[in-house]
Amino acid sequence: MGQLAITIQNKCCCNNSESKGGYLQFDQDFQQIQIDQEFFNQQQWYIKEDNKLLFNPDKFIFLYTGYKKDHDDMSKHWEKLDLRQTIKHGIFQRENNYEVLALKWKYLIRKGVPMNLMRTIILDIYKRTFTDNLQEYTIALNIIFKDNIPSQIKTAPLLMDDDRPIEEVVKFSILNEKGYEALKRILWVLKEMYHQIDYNPMVVQIAALLLVFLKEEEAYAVLKLMIEDSTKLLSESKQNSSAEEERSLRWHFLMKKADFTRFAKSFFDTVSSKSKTFKQILQHFKDIGFDYLDLFKDITNSIFSGYLNFSTVIKIFIIYMNEGIKVYFRFMYALCRVIYKDILKVRDISTMKSLIRKMGLNMKPKQIKEMINKAFSLRLVKVNQTLQRYSIRKSDEVEMATKKIYFIPHLDQESNIINQEQLETIWGWLPQILKLSDGVQIWCSNQDGYSLANLYKRCEQYQGKQMLLLVKACNNSVFGAYCDQILKPQNNYFGSFESFVFQLEPEAVKFETQEDQTNHLFCCLDYFSFGADNAALQIDSSLSRGSTDVSKTYKNPVLTGDVNKKHFSCIEFEVYTFE
Numbered sequence: 001m002g003q004l005a006i007t008i009q010n011k012c013c014c015n016n017s018e019s020k021g022g023y024l025q026f027d028q029d030f031q032q033i034q035i036d037q038e039f040f041n042q043q044q045w046y047i048k049e050d051n052k053l054l055f056n057p058d059k060f061i062f063l064y065t066g067y068k069k070d071h072d073d074m075s076k077h078w079e080k081l082d083l084r085q086t087i088k089h090g091i092f093q094r095e096n097n098y099e100v101l102a103l104k105w106k107y108l109i110r111k112g113v114p115m116n117l118m119r120t121i122i123l124d125i126y127k128r129t130f131t132d133n134l135q136e137y138t139i140a141l142n143i144i145f146k147d148n149i150p151s152q153i154k155t156a157p158l159l160m161d162d163d164r165p166i167e168e169v170v171k172f173s174i175l176n177e178k179g180y181e182a183l184k185r186i187l188w189v190l191k192e193m194y195h196q197i198d199y200n201p202m203v204v205q206i207a208a209l210l211l212v213f214l215k216e217e218e219a220y221a222v223l224k225l226m227i228e229d230s231t232k233l234l235s236e237s238k239q240n241s242s243a244e245e246e247r248s249l250r251w252h253f254l255m256k257k258a259d260f261t262r263f264a265k266s267f268f269d270t271v272s273s274k275s276k277t278f279k280q281i282l283q284h285f286k287d288i289g290f291d292y293l294d295l296f297k298d299i300t301n302s303i304f305s306g307y308l309n310f311s312t313v314i315k316i317f318i319i320y321m322n323e324g325i326k327v328y329f330r331f332m333y334a335l336c337r338v339i340y341k342d343i344l345k346v347r348d349i350s351t352m353k354s355l356i357r358k359m360g361l362n363m364k365p366k367q368i369k370e371m372i373n374k375a376f377s378l379r380l381v382k383v384n385q386t387l388q389r390y391s392i393r394k395s396d397e398v399e400m401a402t403k404k405i406y407f408i409p410h411l412d413q414e415s416n417i418i419n420q421e422q423l424e425t426i427w428g429w430l431p432q433i434l435k436l437s438d439g440v441q442i443w444c445s446n447q448d449g450y451s452l453a454n455l456y457k458r459c460e461q462y463q464g465k466q467m468l469l470l471v472k473a474c475n476n477s478v479f480g481a482y483c484d485q486i487l488k489p490q491n492n493y494f495g496s497f498e499s500f501v502f503q504l505e506p507e508a509v510k511f512e513t514q515e516d517q518t519n520h521l522f523c524c525l526d527y528f529s530f531g532a533d534n535a536a537l538q539i540d541s542s543l544s545r546g547s548t549d550v551s552k553t554y555k556n557p558v559l560t561g562d563v564n565k566k567h568f569s570c571i572e573f574e575v576y577t578f579e
Contacts, residue, residue: 495520
């Protein structure tokens with residue numbers, strides 16, 4: 001049993017005033033802590049020698065609740081990847097001297113990076129994996145400390161208006177003594193080497209987190225590039241190239257104190273002008289006299305520590321490392337959106353921050369997932385030098401080209417119909433709100449049989465969910481349909497303009513709902529069909545026979561790829577929803 005677990009058990013078991021229910025909950029929590037700690041101790045991602053560790057593993061795992069489950073959930077998206085296959089996966093795309101992790105990986109990182117891959121991913125983002133970071137850092141230290149590098153430093157420049165010891169400034173107390181000394185040295189070098197950054201409380205927090213995963217010299221090298229990139233992007237007098245859109249808000253650090261207030265005001269004013277809900281939140285803040293600009297600065301400067309649980313802070317951190325400052329603005333918006341009903345109930349400004357902290361820290365996994373989805377529904381449009389403009393589409397979705405696949409989707413059950421490449425193609429066609437979701441199999445004819453009545457019964461538990469349908473016909477053609485509502489017999493058309501039909505074999509093509517068309521999906525006891533004036537796709541009650549034709553709704557050809565094969569037999573039939 002780990003020392004941390006023993007300490008908790010001894011401390012809590014001495015309290016005899018706990019109720020039976022309280023003991024049961026404690027027993028469950030304690031067992032989970034044991035499982036997490038044992039699994040954590042078996043991993044090799046952190047340096048185990050005490051003389052090299054820069055953080056306290058016991059404190060880390062104590063803060064990171066649900067560590068093993070998180071690791072298992074995130075690992076399934078990475079386990080089949082070879083991080084060194086740069087040609088296949090395109091780890092780097094170098095555009096106009098800016099090094100950016102390949103766009104295909106962006107959505108993979110948004111799903112979460114297991115702790116054992118954090119170091120590799122961070123270093124790869126900044127192309128430091130195969131670089132001698134120690135030599136560069138040692139030279140910088142010798143310059144700053146005049147060839148007499150101290151092992152202990154009393155104070156360090158914190159890049160903020162705060163005279164407290166650095167141990168009190170860092171929001172999460174997981175660094176050990178060596179870690180804090182390393183942090184002080186890094187801050188001194190950054191302050192002396194980069195005079196343009198005179199105020200940014202984020203730097204301390206980001207540097208502290210980097211020291212959990214990187215060596216001291218690696219953390220410095222990454223921070224150095226973050227500052228250099230930020231300086232370059234913020235100083236550009238004219239940003240009008242297509243590459244600028246790729247880099248919008250990708251810089252990481254503001255440099256001046258005045259920038260924070262200006263940016264906070266720009267964020268609230270612009271987002272509230274595009275979102276009715278956020279406008280309502282902002283107006284409420286103004287009505288009760290709450291300093292919402294201070295809230296914005298406090299949340300971003302603390303990188304959400306104290307507002308969200310540690311595991312979520314880590315997830316946001318790695319996305320920020322790849323995508324830049326926009327990530328924290330996305331999550332500021334998302335946090336307020338998820339808890340806006342509670343925010344609007346508060347009339348006492350002295351309790352507003354504490355409420356937001358409490359609601360954020362107590363979020364359940366489902367709420368965190370909702371927050372992440374809302375964060376990436378915030379669309380960041382082209383920016384100029386003076387700060388940036390934001391907009392939110394009415395559907396809370398981001399426009400995105402579908403010619404490339406920028407993510408790696410996952411199905412909970414392997415499909416008998418499509419391969420991974422075809423799966424990625426389909427995910428590229430889905431609405432943006434689903435791109436971070438996994439596919440969950442509802443029905444597989446090979447296992448569940450061929451009965452529409454039974455399929456309708458199965459779908460009852462998934463009402464309110466979206467649906468993906470796959471068909472493999474007797475001529476080996478592969479096609480299907482997507483609808484934002486699931487199958488339900490109701491003898492009338494339903495669904496929305498987001499519905500579409502598609503074919504994958506012999507050719508991958510998506511056929512969207514045509515303008516002014518509303519006949520998306522029709523379900524009755526004898527069959528279901530997509531489209532009207534000849535159904536684009538119809539399956540009968542046996543789920544073994546179907547037909548396809550040119551449909552006015554989707555303006556599609558015969559989906560089997562052969563006009564002589566309008567009627568077909570189903571070799572395989574699968575239905576999926578999304579989680």
